[in-house]
Amino acid sequence: MEILPVQIGDYVALRKPHACGANRWRVVRLGADVGLVCTHCDRRILLPRDEFERRLRRRLPGEETENETSGG
Numbered sequence: 001m002e003i004l005p006v007q008i009g010d011y012v013a014l015r016k017p018h019a020c021g022a023n024r025w026r027v028v029r030l031g032a033d034v035g036l037v038c039t040h041c042d043r044r045i046l047l048p049r050d051e052f053e054r055r056l057r058r059r060l061p062g063e064e065t066e067n068e069t070s071g072g
């Protein structure tokens with residue numbers, strides 16, 4: 001299984017912006033499908049991994065840093 005260059009909580013830009021005009025997504029789920037939430041309108045989408053990899057344009061720097069918490 002390949003590892004995507006993103007982790008949950010990362011921000012990414014896709015090749016096409018969302019219908020709302022924003023192109024900044026937060027990764028909320030990684031697996032067979034990749035869950036993304038639009039940071040502008042909070043719409044959540046689910047893409048098959050291969051489609052996500054095709055649509056992925058680049059990673060974006062996070063807006064805010066979160067302290068790592070133990071546990072899981």
Ligand SMILES: [Zn+2]
Nearest residue numbers: 018020038041
């Ligand atoms: Zn949106």
